[in-house]
Amino acid sequence: MSTSPPLALVLGGTGTTGRRVVDRLTAMGHAVRVGSRTGTPPFEWDDRDTWKPVLDGVDAVYIVHPNPFHPDYTEQIGALAHAAADAGAGRLVLLSGRGDEVSAASEEAVKTTGAQWTVLRASWFNQNFSESFFTDAVRAGDIRLPAGDFTEGFVDADDIADVAVAALTGDGHHGKTYVLSGPRLLSFADVAAALSTATGRTITYTPIPPEAVPADEPDFSAAFDSEPTAPHRILAHGVQQALGRPPKSFAEYARDAAATGVWDL
Structure with missing residues (x-):
């Protein structure tokens, strides 16, 4: 009996890091769903009616919010992460910022989902x-x-994408916070x-x-x-830690x- 390949949802899949993650996963032969307004199905952070369809059948999620100044930034990330875990996604990778309270609160929200999680704290x-x-x-x-x-x-977006893909598809990244510069x-x-x-x-x-x-x-x-x-x-060494280079x-x-x-x- 055949089984479907694992499905990764890449939020912000047309953005700077997201499209690089999509390209890498696709090249590796993984099933990928692009989470964006133009995706199929479409996804919008401010329209929660779009969340359930885009999360259906997903095994792993790359979480990127486009606007860290959004008044509901932390709440939306937490709600989306929990919705993803409830829908069956066993692995969550969050792209976060460095050194601010909003990013820290968002990270904590993802960690409480019960799913395997990896946090990427990126410099500019x-x-x-x-x-x-x-x-x-x-x-x-x-x-x-x-x-x-x-x-x-x-930090280079290609490096971020490489670490994200490693965390989405490989072993040994659960519970890790990689600070990337x-x-x-x-x-x-x-x-x-x-x-x-x-x-x-x-x-x-x-x-x-x-x-x-x-x-x-x-x-x-x-x-x-x-x-x-x-x-x-401050310089960090997350790329070396995650990728060995x-x-x-x-x-x-x-x-x-x-x-x-x-x-x-």
Whole structure:
């Protein structure tokens, strides 16, 4: 008698890490369901009527919420995780943040489901400079932020996806919290220098006061206003712990992204 292969639900399956997880699982021959508004069936965090159909028959779930500033962020993650476990999902992998109370509360909610769980606490993504907030600034040649000398261990989305897939499909990851960063703490001046080398153009970083941030752009002032010992400003070794290899460097990421032409004018 034949049995169906395990089915993994990837929430945010069209997003930065989610689509990479989908691609890897698919290439490995796993059955995958993409959890998104355009998925089949469609999924929306704010429409709980969409939750039951997308969870039906699922064995494992990669949980990514698109908006950590959503007023119901923690409650929604907890409710979704419990609904997934109740529907029969035996393995949950949560992509979380580092060092904030909202992320910590969300992690605790997932841990109380009774399912096997793995938490991935990620630094800011390298791909913020090629697929998100700062792409246009790189193309314009000047990254203007109220960041001062802020440093971050930017992590590559490919590394996050590799750890997520290992946790979704492999053994030895239950009950683990992997704190993910790149191999170096980088200032935005360091980032600009690496991007300049990769693109062959001059990319600068210009520190600005918070009040100079345009009203139609995200204001990251609160994120930059932290002590050097804050959790998200400390290098971590989760990629090495989960995969047995070092994380991708920002310079490698910038070289590879430049080769795609994403920053070409």
